[in-house]
Amino acid sequence: MTSETNMTSETNETAPWEPKIIAFLCTWCSYAGADLAGVSRFQYPPNIRIVKVPCSGRVSENMILSALKSGADGILVSGCHPGDCHFISGNMFARRRFPLLSNLLEFVGIEPGRVSFSWVSASEGEQFAEIVKTVTERVKALGPATRLIKKIDQAA
Amino acid sequence: MPTINEKLTEEIRTQAKALLANGTVAAVIGYSRGSLPMTVKPTVVRTAEDCGKLVWNSFCVLNLANYLPEVLKSVEPPRGPRDPKPEGPLAKVAVLATGCWSRNIVVQTQEHQVDPERVVVMGVASRGMVSRRKVEEQFAGREILTVEELDHDLVVKGADFEEKINRWSLVRDNCQTCTHPDPVLVDVRIGEPASERKNPNPFQQVDEIEGKSSEERWAWFTSEFSTCIRCYACRNACPLCYCPTCFVDDAKPQWVGKSLDAVDTGLFHLLRAYHCAGRCTDCGACESVCPMGINMRMLTKKLNKDVLNLYGVEAGMQPGSPLPLTTYATNDPQKFIVTEAKAVKEGV
Amino acid sequence: MKVFRLSQTELDSMVQGWSQNRRVYRPAAGRQQSAQADCAPGWERVAGSSPLTVATGPSKTSVKTFLFPQPETMQTYTLKSSDPDKGLLKEPEKTTGKQIIVGLRPCDARSVKLNNLPFREDPFYQASLARTVMVGFTCNTMCATCFCDQMGGSPMGTEGLDIAISQVDGTMIAEVLTPAGEELIADLSLTPAEDSDINALAERRKDCPQADSAKLDALKSRDLNKLYGAPVWQALGESCINCGACTFNCPTCYCFDVQDEVVRGQGRRIRYWDSCMFPLYSLHTTGHNPRGQKMQRTRNRFMHKLKYFPDRYGPFSCVGCGRCVQDCPVNIDIREVIHDLLAVE
Numbered sequence: 001m002t003s004e005t006n007m008t009s010e011t012n013e014t015a016p017w018e019p020k021i022i023a024f025l026c027t028w029c030s031y032a033g034a035d036l037a038g039v040s041r042f043q044y045p046p047n048i049r050i051v052k053v054p055c056s057g058r059v060s061e062n063m064i065l066s067a068l069k070s071g072a073d074g075i076l077v078s079g080c081h082p083g084d085c086h087f088i089s090g091n092m093f094a095r096r097r098f099p100l101l102s103n104l105l106e107f108v109g110i111e112p113g114r115v116s117f118s119w120v121s122a123s124e125g126e127q128f129a130e131i132v133k134t135v136t137e138r139v140k141a142l143g144p145a146t147r148l149i150k151k152i153d154q155a156a
Numbered sequence: 157m158p159t160i161n162e163k164l165t166e167e168i169r170t171q172a173k174a175l176l177a178n179g180t181v182a183a184v185i186g187y188s189r190g191s192l193p194m195t196v197k198p199t200v201v202r203t204a205e206d207c208g209k210l211v212w213n214s215f216c217v218l219n220l221a222n223y224l225p226e227v228l229k230s231v232e233p234p235r236g237p238r239d240p241k242p243e244g245p246l247a248k249v250a251v252l253a254t255g256c257w258s259r260n261i262v263v264q265t266q267e268h269q270v271d272p273e274r275v276v277v278m279g280v281a282s283r284g285m286v287s288r289r290k291v292e293e294q295f296a297g298r299e300i301l302t303v304e305e306l307d308h309d310l311v312v313k314g315a316d317f318e319e320k321i322n323r324w325s326l327v328r329d330n331c332q333t334c335t336h337p338d339p340v341l342v343d344v345r346i347g348e349p350a351s352e353r354k355n356p357n358p359f360q361q362v363d364e365i366e367g368k369s370s371e372e373r374w375a376w377f378t379s380e381f382s383t384c385i386r387c388y389a390c391r392n393a394c395p396l397c398y399c400p401t402c403f404v405d406d407a408k409p410q411w412v413g414k415s416l417d418a419v420d421t422g423l424f425h426l427l428r429a430y431h432c433a434g435r436c437t438d439c440g441a442c443e444s445v446c447p448m449g450i451n452m453r454m455l456t457k458k459l460n461k462d463v464l465n466l467y468g469v470e471a472g473m474q475p476g477s478p479l480p481l482t483t484y485a486t487n488d489p490q491k492f493i494v495t496e497a498k499a500v501k502e503g504v
Numbered sequence: 505m506k507v508f509r510l511s512q513t514e515l516d517s518m519v520q521g522w523s524q525n526r527r528v529y530r531p532a533a534g535r536q537q538s539a540q541a542d543c544a545p546g547w548e549r550v551a552g553s554s555p556l557t558v559a560t561g562p563s564k565t566s567v568k569t570f571l572f573p574q575p576e577t578m579q580t581y582t583l584k585s586s587d588p589d590k591g592l593l594k595e596p597e598k599t600t601g602k603q604i605i606v607g608l609r610p611c612d613a614r615s616v617k618l619n620n621l622p623f624r625e626d627p628f629y630q631a632s633l634a635r636t637v638m639v640g641f642t643c644n645t646m647c648a649t650c651f652c653d654q655m656g657g658s659p660m661g662t663e664g665l666d667i668a669i670s671q672v673d674g675t676m677i678a679e680v681l682t683p684a685g686e687e688l689i690a691d692l693s694l695t696p697a698e699d700s701d702i703n704a705l706a707e708r709r710k711d712c713p714q715a716d717s718a719k720l721d722a723l724k725s726r727d728l729n730k731l732y733g734a735p736v737w738q739a740l741g742e743s744c745i746n747c748g749a750c751t752f753n754c755p756t757c758y759c760f761d762v763q764d765e766v767v768r769g770q771g772r773r774i775r776y777w778d779s780c781m782f783p784l785y786s787l788h789t790t791g792h793n794p795r796g797q798k799m800q801r802t803r804n805r806f807m808h809k810l811k812y813f814p815d816r817y818g819p820f821s822c823v824g825c826g827r828c829v830q831d832c833p834v835n836i837d838i839r840e841v842i843h844d845l846l847a848v849e
Contacts, residue, residue, distance in 0.1 A: 099462065107458045108426065109372075109378075118493055134494060383546070393747070415765075
């Protein structure tokens with residue numbers, strides 16, 4: 001049995017398209033940064049859906065591809081700046097893995113810009129808002145995701 | 157005049173026999189004759205008398221390192237999961253290894269799947285293995301009944317034809333681009349060592365795909381993997397795939413669906429390849445065993461290229477150092493990171 | 505039974521005629537670069553007017569994919585709260601139109617019959633079977649990997665086929681064997697075969713390799729349960745890498761698993777091919793796996809084909825198409841396995 005994220009809102013089918021971006025934020029830095037952006041009233045596009053993770057090093061390729069498969073238009077993975085990791089080096093390992101994954105996805109024809117990575121510290125509320133803006137604009141420019149999305153055919 | 161392979165076979169038999177007879181090893185992993193032309197059967201030999209079964213030829217495409225952890229376990233005295241480790245050194249296992257297979261043994265050692273003290277590597281310099289698929293494609297529509305191997309040619313015979321073809325033209329792509337034919341580990345040398353091959357660009361096939369547009373690459377990916385029947389031969393032939401539960405069998409959450417849905421098949425291949433990042437030695441076993449002839453090696457080759465360019469590492473070449481993805485450097489490249497400065501510069 | 509003489513052009517136009525208003529499939533020629541969207545890997549839908557030729561030997565993938573699709577949607581449902589039918593399992597809209605499989609070999613046709621034994625009460629298999637018409641080509645040559653004659657079939661066999669097309673001395677002879685086959689040729693004016701053709705065909709059939717009944721009987725009379733612990737299995741299990749290349753390409757492997765897939769509120773219950781080679785196949789929810797070792801799984805495949813299936817249904821669950829021999833990455837050859845089993849004292 002499987003449970004899948006319900007990514008398409010059930011109503012509002014006619015509203016103009018807005019990208020849905022899954023943001024995997026490290027709880028120690030980027031999530032706190034997002035929090036700070038909130039309390040400091042920095043506006044950023046409401047397109048991101050935040051998934052709080054213990055460390056950017058915890059974000060596996062499975063999660064990223066799973067989000068794409070479920071219909072996410074974009075992915076943002078954000079962690080602590082190198083050197084600031086709560087677990088000393090989790091983000092350093094992540095930094096080694098991420099370019100390999102984004103290059104591989106690009107290699108098979110996923111548009112560059114669907115999957116983004118950033119470093120945001122707990123004090124960088126404004127920067128977080130800026131990054132979300134950039135990422136959202138990028139994904140908007142790409143249009144709705146069409147590749148690697150699982151669809152279920154109701155007819156057999 | 158015996159051919160190169162006949163000489164190697166003879167040497168393998170003699171050495172294996174000696175290793176088993178003097179008790180150095182409890183088992184030898186090698187190949188025995190197959191029932192069809194261009195096939196060999198991976199075989200574990202446990203007695204000196206059985207060593208006559210062993211053969212060596214250009215069709216040894218499966219990576220024998222794949223069998224190593226299991227055979228090592230099989231020669232240990234049987235014990236329950238909670239019983240203490242037996243005292244004294246455990247029995248050893250000898251394994252035939254070419255360049256890439258030996259690099260896989262290095263990776264297995266780095267990942268603690270194999271105790272290097274217990275492995276006797278019978279190193280054979282690879283002359284490149286022949287792709288059965290390439291031969292069959294050359295004789296499409298005609299049934300091949302025997303294939304005889306000479307030093308530099310293959311003699312292919314059918315019911316009504318006999319042709320001699322240059323061996324190298326039928327060698328697998330990964331062997332043709334290989335630069336390290338000689339094993340990195342050798343305990344017992346079989347045949348002559350080979351020198352490093354020069355290849356100005358081992359990643360040419362990858363570059364060709366990279367040169368295409370995003371649409372073309374997507375079209376290539378979807379078409380290449382569309383014939384997959386999800387038999388997992390590529391996964392099971394790979395010595396790197398030893399997880400007790402593969403991600404495809406995870407149920408909660410289920411990362412990849414089980415049917416022939418194009419997306420699920422694509423995700424399986426992407427994830428399988430990605431899990432080999434920094435570990436793959438391009439032995440080509442995955443591609444050689446695929447019953448549908450899918451070139452899934454392009455994905456791992458692409459990762460190999462990136463790992464080499466970004467971190468300067470080729471899997472299994474430095475036995476003493478950690479695997480590229482289990483370590484890091486403080487100055488690792490991070491151009492791919494979206495920064496706030498970049499955001500400002502792009503004028504958002 | 506009606507017997508006709510066919511020329512290649514008549515055959516081509518006949519197949520083309522069928523493809524006008526029905527789905528007609530044929531084995532893909534050579535290595536398939538890319539599977540068709542509406543068709544399983546290894547097969548292609550007949551369209552246009554390319555002449556129909558069938559390569560020697562069985563098709564790359566077996567015909568079971570048309571009767572036991574991978575995957576088969578059993579039920580569909582929605583989980584959208586706005587839908588009044590939320591959570592109701594519904595029967596999917598099934599295509600009921602006839603599908604015609606052209607160019608399968610007698611081994612595959614026989615496998616359909618064999619699979620019908622375990623699936624005789626299975627509504628999905630029966631529905632697929634009812635809408636499938638099989639137009640087969642008998643074999644004049646047996647490949648090195650073929651052994652249908654040793655498994656109770658024959659290269660000239662017609663079991664399971666609706667129309668059997670044979671080449672006898674340069675003449676193409678079509679035997680129409682079932683009402684479904686007759687329906688296909690109802691509107692066509694074909695040349696009835698001469699008596700000499702029918703005789704030649706019967707002669708050819710008599711001459712083709714016959715089942716070695718001594719070997720079959722020897723295997724059948726042997727109590728394979730006593731060989732459960734034979735050392736043969738150990739060596740076999742040691743070489744096997746436990747992939748599913750044999751089971752998925754086997755026409756008579758019919759194991760499946762059932763799963764629910766839900767994407768964005770839309771769900772379907774599917775059954776998809778499973779393989780006894782996979783550890784997950786026999787894994788219990790407790791975590792215990794009765795076939796936890798590689799050797800046990802390899803043994804099970806052969807025991808099922810050669811012992812458990814015949815015990816229950818009669819014939820061996822193998823038609824001798826040789827696909828597993830051809831595709832096995834480690835060259836496990838079922839003929840050698842049988843030979844080894846018979847050789848055990």
